[in-house]
Amino acid sequence: MRQIIAMGGGGFSMEPDNPLLDLYILNQVDKVKPKICFIPTASGDADNYIKRFYDFFNEQNCHPSHLSLFSPPTRDLERFILLQDIIYVGGGNTKNLLALWKEWDLDRILKKAWNEGVILAGISAGAICWFDEGVTDSFGDGLEPIKCLGFLNGSCCPHYDGEADRRPAYQKLVETSSIQAGIALDDGVAVHYKELELYKVVSSRPDAKAYRVLFEEQVVEIEIPAQFLGSLKAD
Template sequence: MKNLILAGGGSEKDSKPLDKLLVSLIPMNKKLLYIPVAMEPSKYPSCLKWFTSTFTCLGLTDIVMLTDLKEKIDLSQFGAIYMGGGNTFKLLHELRHSGFVTKLKKFLNMGGIIYGGSAGAIVLGKDIKTAFMDENRIGIRDTSGLNLVEGCSIWCHYKKEDDMKIFEYIGTNKIPVIALTERSGLYVRDKKIKVVGFEPIYVFTKNRKRVFRPKALVKL
């Protein structure tokens, strides 16, 4: 069982179709776990304020923020885990260093939903070097992501001007790329990938770029 939502990294208005989808999928008796650790700790309070405001407007109020991934927490009380944006290298380091990657995969296998926004989406892909705007301050050498999106890497905040960088990335790393604009995203259920949002997503392979519009099923 695999339930993933990936957002391209826009504002709450940009991601509203994806946020509404998340709310519709969470069972009534379950909470939403928010993980902001891609951001700096000083920003956690403002992150929570923004996050709570966004989802309260959609009717979801039972929200818990987790900032220490080593903390013992019963994930069975949650219907979904939301990993927010920030520095992708910091997020991957936090997930690995704490052992939370194993917990995430177990949560997925138990039927839970994982939502990744921007950095949170990129770590769900095969490799995080697509986060070309982020500084690798932690010095991560192994940039392997969780590889939950059919062997593809994820590129967020996509603009047409990024095409050359994406093809260069593919040439170097031999990994296909799914590029998400700030107004687009994906819903991944097992091996089925559907476009959700206001704009298309783009699938890049060697020398090829394909467009998939909202509501379309992505063929890799």
């Protein structure tokens, strides 16, 4: 089954004392110790980011690793990726992420992995990259649309409540048809897709939400109910 879990914000990098979203991701693999690989391309392989990944996941029941395109662990990236159970993509500059992935053929490899049942997950840039389009600050000042991998239909906007300009910017882009209608994610929210359908919305914060954002004579924002993982087992 093809699965993607996209987070608007949260996880080990934003909520170091709140493991709910990361544990939810791990729990989707029916193995005692799943293999989870971090891809920090969007951050330029920031050492501190990689360290925080290992600080958290080394304490969990899993086998963590990371893939650097600046210091590749192997020439056979396809085999390396296909041996994983989960690919977890970090945040940062989406434009640079997409450019480097295409240069290394990683976009094709990740699509193959997805089709073969490897779970794809990520936060911020690592969330919007899976959609047709996303809202990004990769170009400098301001928020703009960016064409992404197109594994999932529509557009995605992360940090919907976490950055003051995200909500108005995304709604304006949708209103002017500068970007497709899509889904907006508060910090602390993840959308879980099975095949191409939205299976579940989960949150690590009680008030965090996801929304469908579309234009029907005016911008329409439809809240999608989220399951707060703090009150239920993260299954």
